Amino acid sequence: MxxxxxxxxxxxxxxxxxxxxxxxxxxxxxxxxxxxxxxxxxxxxxxxxxxxxxxxxxxxxxxxxxxxxxxxxxxxxxxxxxxxxxxxxxxxxxxxxxxxxxxxxxxxxxxxxxxxxxxxxxxxxxxxxxxxxxxxxxxxxxxxxxxxxxxxxxxxxxxxxxxxxxxxxxxxxxxxxxxxxxxxxxxxxxxxxxxxxxxxxxxxxxxxxxxxxxxxxxxxxxxxxxxxxxxxxxxxxxxxxxxxxxxxxxxxxxxxxxxxxxxxxxxxxxxxxxxxxxxxxxxxxxxxxxxxxxxxxxxxxxxxxxxxxxxxxxxxxxxGSAPLRVTGSAVSVDPSAPLLELSEVRHKSLDGVSLAVRRGELVGVLCYDPRDADALLAVVSGRAPEHEGTVAVGGLAMEELDIDLLRRSVLVEQHDTDLFEGTLRSNLLAGSEADEGRLREVVVAAAATDVIDAHADGLDHPLTDRGRTLSGGQRQRLGLARALLAEPPVLVLHDPSTAVDAVTEEVLAEGLVEARAVPSLGTLVLTSSPALLGKMHRVVVLADGVVVAVGTHAELASEDAAYAEAVLR
Known part of the structure; x- marks a missing residue:
């Protein structure tokens, strides 16, 4: 009842x-x-x-x-x-x-x-x-x-x-x-x-x-x-x-x-x-x-x-509160369509943004205004049902997808990582199943091996609530490892390397490419990190809520002064 x-x-x-x-x-x-x-x-x-x-x-x-x-x-x-x-x-x-x-x-x-x-x-x-x-x-x-x-x-x-x-x-x-x-x-x-x-x-x-x-x-x-x-x-x-x-x-x-x-x-x-x-x-x-x-x-x-x-x-x-996200009954998507596609999306500071993430592609997004990044994350995570334009997953509007299919298809890993009381292993698995080899793979890809190896009990090392015994960078990398282990068709990352040093950031960027650059997966990374942007297949630049440039990191850094100043400063 x-x-x-x-x-x-x-x-x-x-x-x-x-x-x-x-x-x-x-x-x-x-x-x-x-x-x-x-x-x-x-x-x-x-x-x-x-x-x-x-x-x-x-x-x-x-x-x-x-x-x-x-x-x-x-x-x-x-x-x-x-x-x-x-x-x-x-x-x-x-x-x-x-x-x-x-x-x-x-x-x-x-x-x-x-x-x-x-x-x-x-x-x-x-x-x-x-x-x-x-x-x-x-x-x-x-x-x-x-x-x-x-x-x-x-x-x-x-x-x-x-x-x-x-x-x-x-x-x-x-x-x-x-x-x-x-x-x-x-x-x-x-x-x-x-x-x-x-x-x-x-x-x-x-x-x-x-x-x-x-x-x-x-x-x-x-x-x-x-x-x-x-x-x-x-x-x-x-x-x-x-x-x-x-x-x-x-x-x-x-x-x-x-x-x-x-x-x-x-x-x-x-x-x-x-x-x-x-x-x-x-x-x-x-x-x-x-x-x-x-x-x-x-x-x-x-x-x-x-x-x-x-x-x-x-x-x-x-x-009695209404659901924030409206969902439908579709239980399958078009395998030939882009994994994620935004068409003329308007929400808060966004003013007609269009971009796509295709299979096997890693797309970077550089937002000169942090408000654009927040608005974009809200749209792709389904937390902005009042937005204008279309957000499609596998060729179908997000509102048409069954909630379970939508959850399996799109995973948004926020900048502020949530960890829970338990062990490193239980936080990585988050209810799923994986063998020791697979766990080690995602830990290496997220440049988090030092977090595991620093403890004698390794993955069974206990964590306090919110992972307070870890540094910000360690929490960030564990969150990324958990997201990689889930292996969603569309992974959206928001500044996954802001709390790590330059060397670790480079290792993390290489691991991300190795883990996600496969034909069945697509990745959208919102960041200003040159190490990460340099590994993306394509970079989309947003300014004042609109797309102002698209290209590779090398092309944009050499041809766009504003981009070079924002990324390479």
Whole structure:
């Protein structure tokens, strides 16, 4: 029972679905918790009977029966609470787990997503918001149980004295409605708090990942100040939400206390006038005191529902987000067509770019403006569905290809390489299979042999998250080796050698040619490296978003002054 990608999803739908898919477990939880509340309400009734029929009469038999009744009540009360709480917690935990899986599945969808959220924000949605939204199940269970307690108490009070019962039946709903009046404000402030927390989490994630670069340019103090401001904004949002919570708690406690005092006072007056017995007075006072607990519970339920609604709204924005990349159903391409072809593409700074990568060809692209390179990467990776013009893979528009075929056909290796916790081997394989010989081949082609040979355990050397124990150049070369091992028909590289020295760069360029210059493969390299451009079959030069020159590196370096200045400086 999952939402389809791009389906309209609201906070209400997320919460209603949670109830539907756990309805059996939720029903059991409601039954046992309601039984617990009913037996707890029966305790003061039993004590009242005990006083009227055993204490006031001095008879032994009623006393024994009352003791047996109390033992039975507390046995049922304890069992019902444990069983009901277990079902409630289980349903909430299972829903939380399912929500986290759905968010992860949506985020990892190869078609991408249009949430606009950063990694830290998505992490907050998958953890904190999933947890709070799942609490709707727990809130419903204890809310219905609290309502059962109020119903049982009201019926008993009606049986004892109608005006007392009517007073409770009128007073409690008014009290609950008054508590609910604060719910919209609480929902709004809770939503603001969760958005602020997610934003601060995302900022912290970005700063930690870029800490080395920030230190390199001396910007760590500015970054710390930016985080301090974001953290202070989060603190203010949290305090506002907490103050609203506190106000609701205070109103709930004060109102339930006044209700208790009113009921107890009226019952005492009736007892003095002989309208009710002493045992009934004890029952009424006990029930009035007990009623404060379910009323307080309903106030807590109101808070939880407000938080769950706010979190469900954020979950809905992720689960209902449209795919970034539109795909079709074609499962094969034209073997005679260019592997990759752009025709009159316009996107951001690009203004009618046309280029092609044919089989067996390595094409270099030099962009005088880095914005052109970013826009071109976005287009060929499918992250720019709003572009104009055509991007074809094997003669078919990218939008017509089945997503699995598209993923197998085009691989974009970004400048910033992602490595994961594990070993060098697991990072290179990335779920695929290859023998030791093949792994060594791609490592040599990527000039990464020194990374492997530097460790006694070689490819089995452990890596920390993001490969933080490696240098930038080592991470770059491992990323290139992983891309070469995948052997996609179209490989797009973005500055694969910016963090290595000139000698290593030359070795890397030669290895790239050896690995990719085969008839079935095509490679597009966005770079300004003369070592790499010199190995390309053709170089395309972009300036101001248009193609201004095409030729070999040697031709362009000797005939184009702007090219020579950009590459050979």
């Amino acid at each position: 999952t939402f389809a990608v791009g389906e309209e999803v609201t906070a209400g739908r997320v919460l209603r679905r949670a109830v539907r898919r756990h309805r059996k477990r939720l029903a059991l939880g409601v039954f046992w918790l309601s039984l617990h509340q009913a037996t707890e309400a029966a305790v003061p009734v039993t004590i009242g009977i005990f006083v009227d029929r055993a204490v006031s009469t001095g008879r032994l038999e009623p006393l024994v029966w009352c003791v047996v009744m109390m033992v039975g009540l507390f046995a049922v009360l304890s069992t019902a609470w444990r069983t009901g709480a277990r079902h409630g917690v289980r349903s909430a935990e299972y829903e939380m787990h399912q929500l986290r899986l759905e968010v992860a599945q949506r985020v990892l969808d190869p078609r991408g997503h249009r949430t606009g959220m950063r990694a830290g924000e998505l992490l907050s949605v998958a953890t904190s918001d999933a947890e709070k939204a799942a609490l709707v199940l727990r809130a419903l269970a204890i809310g219905i149980a609290a309502s059962t307690a109020l119903a049982v108490s009201s019926v008993v009070l009606l049986l004892i004295d109608v005006p007392l019962g009517v007073g409770v039946l009128v007073g409690v709903p008014l009290l609950v409605v008054g508590i609910q009046a604060l719910s919209p404000l609480l929902t709004r402030r809770t939503s603001d708090q969760q958005e602020s927390v997610a934003s601060t989490t995302a900022l912290a994630t970005d700063l930690v990942s870029g800490l080395r670069a920030l230190r390199g340019i001396g910007a760590q103090h500015n970054a710390a100040e930016r985080y301090r401001r974001s953290s202070q904004a989060t603190l203010q949002a949290t305090l506002k939400a907490a103050s609203t919570n506190g106000l609701q708690d205070g109103v709930t406690m004060a109102a339930s206390g006044l209700l208790l005092a009113a009921v107890a006072g009226v019952a005492g007056w009736f007892a003095l006038n002989g309208r009710i017995s002493i045992g009934e007075l004890i029952t009424v006072v006990g029930l009035a005191q007990f009623v404060a607990e379910p009323v307080s519970t309903l106030g807590y339920v109101s808070q939880v529902l407000a938080m769950a609604k706010a979190s469900a709204g954020r979950l809905a924005s992720v689960l």
